[in-house]
Amino acid sequence: MYSKVKTCVLQGLNGFIIEVETDISRGLPTFNIVGLPDTAIKESKERVRTAIKNSGYEFPLNRITINLAPANLKKEGSQMDLSIAIGVLSAMGVVNNCDLNGISFLGELSLDGKINKIEGALPMVISLREMNIKNIVLPYDNRDECGVIDDVNIIPIKDLNELIMYLNGEFKIEYYKKDIRDLFDVNDNFADDFSDIKGQEGLKRALEVSAAGSHNILIIGPPGSGKTMAARRLPSILPNLTFEESIEITKIYSVAGLLNDEFLVSRRPFRAPHHTASATALIGGGRVPKPGEVSLAHHGVLFLDELPEFQKNVLEVLRQPMEDGFVTISRVNATLSYPAEFMLVASMNPCPCGYFGDPYHECTCSESSIEKYLSKISNPLLDRIDIHTEVMPVDYSDLEKNIKAESSKNIKKRVDEARKIQIERYRNEGIYSNGQLSSKNIKKYCKLNSGAEKIMKEAFKKFKFSARSYNKILKVARTIADLDGEKNIMEKHVLEAIQYRSLDKKYWG
Template sequence: MVALAYTVAFEGVEARPVEVQCAISPGVPAFAIVGLPDKAVSEARERVRAALNALSIALPSKRITVNLSPADMPKEGSHFDLPIALALLAALEVLPHDDVARTVALGELSLTGLLMPVIGALPAAMAAAEDERMLLCPRACGAEAAWVDATKVIAPASLAEVIRHYTGAHVLEPAVPGEVTDAPAARDLRDVKGQERAKRALEIAAAGRHHLLMTGSPGSGKSMLAARLPGILPPLTPIEALETSMIHSLAGLLDEGGISRVRPFREPHHTASMPAIVGGGRAAKPGEISLAHNGVLFLDELPEFPRPVLETLRQPIETGEVMVARANAHIRYPCRFLLVAAANPCRCGHLAEPDKACGRAPLCGEDYLGRISGPLMDRIDIRLEVPPVAFSDLDLPPSGDGSAEVAARVAAARTRQAARFDGREGLRTNADAEGQVLEGIAAPDPEGRELLTKVAERFALTARGYHRVLRVARTIADLDDSDDVRRPHVAEAVAYRLSTAPTS
């Protein structure tokens, strides 16, 4: 007789169901795991054997075969330990077959029978809910998985507790969801002295999810401004929080099962490799652009990033998803992020200051910013020059609105956009609109259309650049609480588009 248990194999954020089949038959004593297992799955037999031995459960002197079906799907990770142990215990008549077959299980076994935490409990719970099965996972993962209230989650601490639960000796209570993570104290825009135009650009970028590039000499406040962007972004909606948490679950970033409503803010160093940025490496893990899904990706010193790494951002910026293609894996991850980049005008950083600039000016500036390709620059909506702040201005009182006031305006603009798109799939902010939808929501008045046409002809805007100006103008109108896109809105959007070279 073949005993069955169920688990999942991860392909990106999707959890594919896997049937664990265990057969005990006469023959030379052996314990084989088949079905395209990786090294960690193949080693499960030794961990399962030791864990059962710790519970004084001896394996019979027969041939034990465990098949992971479908057999042509790669199986990776130590979370297969627990479902293999369940199928084996069911085959030994220690656990009831039917109860085990109604369970999706994942967890790593220690040699003493304790259940160790694994990644991916949240997407596994989603898969269990779709199959109308219960989820069995380690206690450390229970609070995370319990956020999926469509399925029952049991989170034992050891294999002994699993056996007592299934045999009725001690039935475990379902796990409860972890707490919503509180947002850390956000940095306030009032800390930034001057830079009113930059603050305005930051507000527009936050309101419509428009990509932003800030260029300025060292110490002008570019990183300081970017660090205050999370403080003006609205919290994640429940759907966005679930999407983001599923990616962070696969990366092992959820703390004690808590789900955060704070938008991610990722700031990789310019020495990061391509797999670190876009995803890949062992098991094709999500990269920084996916970890920033529904949040902010801040690239400081943008020209210092390797050219191939920057070029890989072009497609994700347009589509909101990335395909990590490897010889043995083709994984799709969502990556709808807000790109904020900062750059010096040249390598020395003092191109605009004749008394400090190097002897190669202005060619050094052209060479330095020339590392950012035209196609990538064309995808950046707002380009902003950030002038240096005089030290005498640092003693002045705070100017402009603080983060709380700006955040209220951003939230109101986002609410207008949500009502406008009315739940249409893939449309959440103005940056997502394209085609006829964009023409319908962002068509400017006759004066605005005339201005945009002149600018497009004078500066040879690409079709993409033309549409991105329309999106920014629509967001500026939303912040102005205007149903129509008028000439002042278009003029401001154009000013940000043509602020830094190269223009397109």
């Protein structure tokens, strides 16, 4: 007695079809699974056996062999339980009134036959659709995240008995489709709003430029100057997520098991790992590879507070994803890749005590301790941060004013307009913001007028900018020009952009 059913496994965010072949033959009662299964799949033998028994069926006392094809692909995850159980039941003749060829089965079994929620359901469904598998049986609790996908028939199932009756035509289940029309409605009522910040107009302007062009930003200033407060309000001025961006983020969160009650991520992520985080926590990996903080911040913000407090080797691993927009994790059996297009927002004190340059407090640090503290931030990492801005403590006069500061809603309008200009400009380039410009595209799109070109030339000689810093200045100047609605980059745009690189010489010169 032989059967074949389909399921799916993930490597990174890419799914691969697995054919579960089941053979039940005469011989001593054994239950073997072959085809590079991991521990979770080997353990599924007991879950499948007990679930079938507790669903009211006799488990065959025969020789049962399960082959997971292709045999050269490492299989991981408990989502294969359901396909193995259906393979056994089909070979037994219990499921006999259905063509299983066009159906894929995903789900983990509990011992009483219930089908439990799985991680990574969304990327599996998308991969199956791309491989022309349109009918997908999956756990009832995964129905919402997968029901947003078009051109697939989602069949949500609660338990094994329900599935058997459905496959035999004894029970009808409607294909599930999730209505998401209201999910991306604009909501301008943010809990954290820029209007909460008194003074600090320079910092707010730098964050506006950063948001408008998707530029990385470093904020330097003493304790209590509002660095963290301002950074946490950055998502309130970022453009709303598109459906495509939401799906990309949700795939990552689905694999990481972080969706919880949220079936689709509808807000830009804001991730703020503690400075004790390891390189693996930041980049991803582990025995069972999972996305790290840089991937969880995809299309959102990665906030690193107290940047020099992170281990230096942890900071250095950021360089590759900041440049490439993805993370590669190598294993013996496979190489996994996760997207990581994030905005880095970093904050730090200017010295160990925090008060170097503070007009109200005296710095107690020695010159050597300040140098040691700042040396934790390498030049290659600094070069990858487009905007460097300094902030000082808020003046009493600013705190005393009753004038309401500009709201996130108003700033966001300017950011949205600048982003629209960029999306239209780069519609044939495969990018959507100035922060993504390559060296080749910078020459094409960052045109300076004669006065701006002269200023840029003088600044390059005076500050001895690197080639990467030069390109960063042009990209930031392009964003400032977009905020002003200017087609070409003018003198004032270049001057402001150069100002955002002047701290290199002050602190790391």
